[in-house]
Amino acid sequence: MSGYADFAAYVAELNDLLCTMNILTWDVRTQMPPEGSWTRGQQLATLTRLVQERFASDHMGRLLDAAEAEVRGEDADSYRVRAVRSTRDAYTIVRRVPAALVGELAVQRAVGQRVWEEAKPANDFARFAPNLKAMVGLSRELADAIGYVAHPYDALLLQYEPDMSAARLTALFDDLKAGILPLLKRIVDGGQPVAADFLYRTYPAAQQRAFALEIARQFGYDLQRGRVDASAHPFEISFTRQDVRMTTRYQENYMPGAVFGLFHETGHALYEQGVDPALTRSALTSDFLGQYAVGGVSFGTHESQSRLWENQIGRSRSFWQLHFARLQSYFPEQLAGVDVEQFYRSVNRVRPSLIRVEADEVTYNLHIMLRVEIEMGLLDGSIAVDDLSELWRAKMTEYLGVVPPTDTEGVLQDIHWSSAQFGTFPAYTIGNVMSAQFMQAARRDVAGLDDELAAGNYTPLREWLTANIYRHGRAFSPEELLQRTTGEGLTPRPYLAYLREKYDELYPV
Amino acid sequence: MSGYADFAAYVAELNDLLCTMNILTWDVRTQMPPEGSWTRGQQLATLTRLVQERFASDHMGRLLDAAEAEVRGEDADSYRVRAVRSTRDAYTIVRRVPAALVGELAVQRAVGQRVWEEAKPANDFARFAPNLKAMVGLSRELADAIGYVAHPYDALLLQYEPDMSAARLTALFDDLKAGILPLLKRIVDGGQPVAADFLYRTYPAAQQRAFALEIARQFGYDLQRGRVDASAHPFEISFTRQDVRMTTRYQENYMPGAVFGLFHETGHALYEQGVDPALTRSALTSDFLGQYAVGGVSFGTHESQSRLWENQIGRSRSFWQLHFARLQSYFPEQLAGVDVEQFYRSVNRVRPSLIRVEADEVTYNLHIMLRVEIEMGLLDGSIAVDDLSELWRAKMTEYLGVVPPTDTEGVLQDIHWSSAQFGTFPAYTIGNVMSAQFMQAARRDVAGLDDELAAGNYTPLREWLTANIYRHGRAFSPEELLQRTTGEGLTPRPYLAYLREKYDELYPV
Structure with missing residues (x-):
């Protein structure tokens, strides 16, 4: 040897x-x-x-x-x-x-x-x-x-986002806030109501599963190398690229939870199933710091893929223009009288709320920034644990204009701090930002990409992502992947442009 | 330390x-x-x-x-x-x-x-x-x-049955043949037909599962420390006494397979769930030769419990006198017009056949003896591999009076030899023999045991088995367990008496 x-x-x-x-x-x-x-x-x-x-x-x-x-x-x-x-x-x-x-x-x-x-x-x-x-x-x-x-x-x-630092995050957050806060204020002040009552009718779990899995397979999820189960907290996990499993949580009185949840996990799963077979059982599919087997290079990069498939694809108008009839065929009574435009608007409704995991695309990152800013302060000593409850309320007021009536819905909300996972929250926002950069690059490289997507042909996008991101496993850092595919490092511009374009149209001035 | x-x-x-x-x-x-x-x-x-x-x-x-x-x-x-x-x-x-x-x-x-x-x-x-x-x-x-x-x-x-030897097995087999061969000859010669066509109607898997699991729980299987799945080959497996799982295989056009299969696995599972908590993570729940975690002391002792619950309990007349109405409530159409006596006789029908796993209680051990005799001969050189196909047919003729038309149904039938598992077949017959010895001892020690069983109270039997067998894990050898509970070592007498009593009544001269 x-x-x-x-x-x-x-x-x-x-x-x-x-x-x-x-x-x-x-x-x-x-x-x-x-x-x-x-x-x-x-x-x-x-x-x-x-x-x-x-x-x-x-x-x-x-x-x-x-x-x-x-x-x-x-x-x-x-x-x-x-x-x-x-x-x-x-x-x-x-x-x-x-x-x-x-x-x-x-x-x-x-x-x-x-x-x-x-x-x-x-x-x-x-x-x-x-x-x-x-x-x-x-x-x-x-x-x-x-x-x-x-x-x-x-x-x-270093354990989760090798290229990231407190200083870079602070700068990124400043840019994001400058774009998102005015957008949110305009939407809230506009006060247009969006109907969504039909999302809360009774949707049997078996049909939710059938529809979501149908889409997951169209995205490219390979059931010969995976399976889908139910769990209280949805997740994706892999035991080499040959066995990549995901879960979702079915709420019978709120259909989007399981459906978009499974689109999200499918993004993670496509990453893991797309790793180069040559990297099986190698250092480039092993996280020795976190002690788990994983093909994705960082939490944020992984999240960029779940969010890309869930939001950029799964919450787009063209996606539902193609698939809404099929969804209706699973739920003819529940969605009777609902048209595709109403449905599209309902699953993209913007509402400042208390709970991070229920937040829409516009408010989500504000929940993250609040948490990460607190984490940085706790670590450098500028914030004391005893002040957290009040600080949480203050930041919620400042960013979202809502105040949690209890700590249950406030500082005690997330599981992350209960096991000292300081440093994992940034991934969610980094993922959002990267997803827009990758989509921009894919559109540049793949002629007619949006037409293909609108026609339900997800192969060109998945192949581009596989060739540029998935197959490399952990070989290149997030920053390297961005540089190689987009020619620049992490930047919020494409993401902010995406948000503005989508939500200016949904919530016109 | x-x-x-x-x-x-x-x-x-x-x-x-x-x-x-x-x-x-x-x-x-x-x-x-x-x-x-x-x-x-x-x-x-x-x-x-x-x-x-x-x-x-x-x-x-x-x-x-x-x-x-x-x-x-x-x-x-x-x-x-x-x-x-x-x-x-x-x-x-x-x-x-x-x-x-x-x-x-x-x-x-x-x-x-x-x-x-x-x-x-x-x-x-x-x-x-x-x-x-x-x-x-x-x-x-x-x-x-x-x-x-x-x-x-x-x-x-030594790897599977620490107290056993070729010589002891040969003597045991001679005794068993002396009892079983005349019994079988009498049944076959008698030629009484037993109706069983209703067992082959369409039985949906979900109801099979529901009924069998209901019985498993009455036997004492604890679902807080276990779960039941489907698999091609039924098995029981444990990851400490806290997590003891079993599987069964549903055949929609033959109901007894899954039902008695689950009774069988429940016997294995009760053994594992009944191990003394003090033996958790110890040498007495570890098989270091076979390299797996198990609380039972030998293959044969384990099998004695699966067969005890499947056959001595689950195929008894008093069991079906109590539970047949419940089974009928799951399958009212399939079992319409069938009475408990017909049902009891159908699931105890004796017919010499080619396939071991489908054999009844009378013929089963003959299938095992044939295999073990061949294994002993292969190991000591008195039998050559090239003669096996013919030898198999000769022994089938001698013991069962039927001849497999192909090796598929003959010497190639079982998976065991394909992975050199020589020495595991004796467990099935040893298990049958031990099960009768343990039942005899339990009847001696527990006043009114048969009345309790007839009333569906399985706790006294399970507690006796737990106190005398299960809780000890691998602390005592099979022979020691028999000596401690019955006062003598392995003997076929109680088993042969059980067979004669049951089948003389089912197939009167």
């Missing part, structure tokens, strides 16, 4: 273990009987420890040295070079973080989640605050251990 | 990995999309290698030494002593088998199964014969490596 082959063989086994952890996690969320959770937790903990031990080992260091020596001088963009480099980057970070800190964080995450699960329905932020403080403290230690120049948040972002 | 605690902690991690392998296997058989199989095979291979490495390590040897030193002098029947002893036994065997042989067997098994899958439908034994020869040869090497005194088959049996 050569140095690289030894390295690749060892990494292949690690990838097998990461895929195995994903399978166990999928089972927990979709199949496991209630009493299985304690021992399942032990099984996952053992696998986590094993992967951690094997990845952070001196042996891995020697394999990396040998592989680096072998690939030196090869094409810097080749998968071999990229596999070694990304593994070295993760190895360097993992070796910097003391095992004791990893252990403490794991304990605090488990405790924090339990306390949050009780505090949220009880509207009792004071109960959760001590845990949040502990997790902020440990996350600062984590940031110190990983290392950073400008801001502790930068170190945490 | 003490010597024993260190040992137990290391074993707990191994058990986590064995449970993990079981989860992946369950997923393969019930959920996995078709294209997932190649990478799933890699994932399972990596886990197998990892468990093997960790179990057969020098480190394990040192842990065993220290644990043995610590438990020396403790109660020989205590779980601690038993955990150490059973692990030492498995360790000794595993260390005797060269890694090269394990690897060769794994390769031959994979190849053998593939060739068999083609050869069986093609009725082409000659195609499979070379693979079978290779697997017999490697199994002899395995027997030599494990070591034996009297017969190479004894070494293979």
